[in-house]
Amino acid sequence: MAGDDFVSKLNMSIGEEMQKYGFTQRFIDEMVVPVMRFNYGQGVEMNAFVGAISYAWTESGVWAVAGGNKLVCNGLLNAAKAQFIQGTVTSVQEKVHSTKSGNTVKMYEISYVTDTGPGLDLYDIVVIATPLNKKLSNIEFVGFDPPIETLPKPYQQMVTTFVHGRINASFFGCSAPCQFPLLDILTTKNPKFFIHSISAASPVNPVPESDASKAVGLRVWKIFSPEVLTDEQLHQLFESYYAVKVRSWLAYPRYSPPEKIPSIKLHRAIYYLNGIEWAASAMEMSAISAKNVALLSYHQWYGKDDHIDQQDLAERLKSEL
Numbered sequence: 616m617a618g619d620d621f622v623s624k625l626n627m628s629i630g631e632e633m634q635k636y637g638f639t640q641r642f643i644d645e646m647v648v649p650v651m652r653f654n655y656g657q658g659v660e661m662n663a664f665v666g667a668i669s670y671a672w673t674e675s676g677v678w679a680v681a682g683g684n685k686l687v688c689n690g691l692l693n694a695a696k697a698q699f700i701q702g703t704v705t706s707v708q709e710k711v712h713s714t715k716s717g718n719t720v721k722m723y724e725i726s727y728v729t730d731t732g733p734g735l736d737l738y739d740i741v742v743i744a745t746p747l748n749k750k751l752s753n754i755e756f757v758g759f760d761p762p763i764e765t766l767p768k769p770y771q772q773m774v775t776t777f778v779h780g781r782i783n784a785s786f787f788g789c790s791a792p793c794q795f796p797l798l799d800i801l802t803t804k805n806p807k808f809f810i811h812s813i814s815a816a817s818p819v820n821p822v823p824e825s826d827a828s829k830a831v832g833l834r835v836w837k838i839f840s841p842e843v844l845t846d847e848q849l850h851q852l853f854e855s856y857y858a859v860k861v862r863s864w865l866a867y868p869r870y871s872p873p874e875k876i877p878s879i880k881l882h883r884a885i886y887y888l889n890g891i892e893w894a895a896s897a898m899e900m901s902a903i904s905a906k907n908v909a910l911l912s913y914h915q916w917y918g919k920d921d922h923i924d925q926q927d928l929a930e931r932l933k934s935e936l
């Protein structure tokens with residue numbers, strides 16, 4: 616898929632697209648909506664591209680990183696031998712900088728705050744890798760014309776709740792003893808449902824379950840919900856529970872096609888990765904965006920314009936493979 620196919624998927628909803636291909640409304644409501652709610656906390660009004668990605672997750676064989684996704688970032692940082700400053704960027708401003716040879720060059724001054732206090736550094740190229748939408752990053756772009764502003768479109772709240780407890784199977788219509796193991800429960804769109812999904816969390820490297828846990832049916836459950844769950848709701852979901860961890864996220868764009876993807880290039884040498892999330896928000900998408908920005912900034916920096924937007928590149932890559 617490329618070009619017009621890609622654009623058309625951003626301009627229509629996954630519901631409309633599936634109807635076009637002949638899927639019934641009932642199939643969409645009962646088989647597709649729950650998957651969209653599970654992955655993105657939204658329904659089939661999302662654009663068809665993110666909808667297709669969301670559905671791909673129903674396939675088995677999606678991978679996970681043993682030890683946590685942060686290990687990928689740690690590994691990349693080590694491999695790049697990058698100097699890493701852990702802090703919060705507060706502002707970006709273009710400055711004219713005098714070189715030792717007496718010339719002047721334009722650079723970007725980045726202000727940030729770390730645990731040890733405020734800092735300031737000059738850079739040739741800036742890559743923004745966090746959403747520039749409201750409440751998400753609070754970076755001020757000072758003195759740019761045209762201005763670089765906070766993006767107006769909202770992100771969707773998603774609350775994750777991890778519970779160590781015994782699920783109340785009868786709440787889900789399965790009276791004890793339940794005939795089949797409850798592992799993943801997805802929900803259709805219904806104002807009565809206060810969760811998007813509940814699923815048994817399975818570690819990448821399975822830890823042997825203690826006999827005591829097995830005997831009483833204790834597991835760690837992961838719940839996605841639009842709001843923080845009340846104690847009363849938790850008591851409906853679980854016969855008993857022992858530990859609860861809650862984390863609220865502004866997780867993904869709130870999709871409403873037709874979708875316009877924010878610009879990748881915000882200024883002469885300021886690039887923006889997270890616009891890709893408006894096509895679909897997923898780790899792989901961020902990785903693709905990062906690779907494209909790395910190539911684009913490199914080619915622009917070295918003036919290799921013939922390497923940018925090569926019309927026949929897709930065809931050439933196909934024949935190379």
Ligand SMILES: Cc1cc2nc3c(=O)[nH]c(=O)nc-3n(C[C@H](O)[C@H](O)[C@H](O)COP(=O)(O)OP(=O)(O)OC[C@H]3O[C@@H](n4cnc5c(N)ncnc54)[C@H](O)[C@@H]3O)c2cc1C
Nearest residue numbers: 702703704744745751752754775864866896897898899901
């Ligand atoms: C609950 C949940 C479940 C998900 N499940 C999946 C899944 O199963 N598979 C999948 O592919 N994707 C999943 N995603 C989506 C995935 O997490 C995102 O697509 C991915 O994290 C985007 O990566 P990113 O590096 O572009 O942005 P982020 O991961 O959002 O990273 C941005 C970073 O920038 C930092 N930051 C923000 N402001 C500043 C500042 N001013 N200065 C310095 N740093 C700043 C933030 O602290 C953050 O660390 C999930 C997301 C959520 C919330």
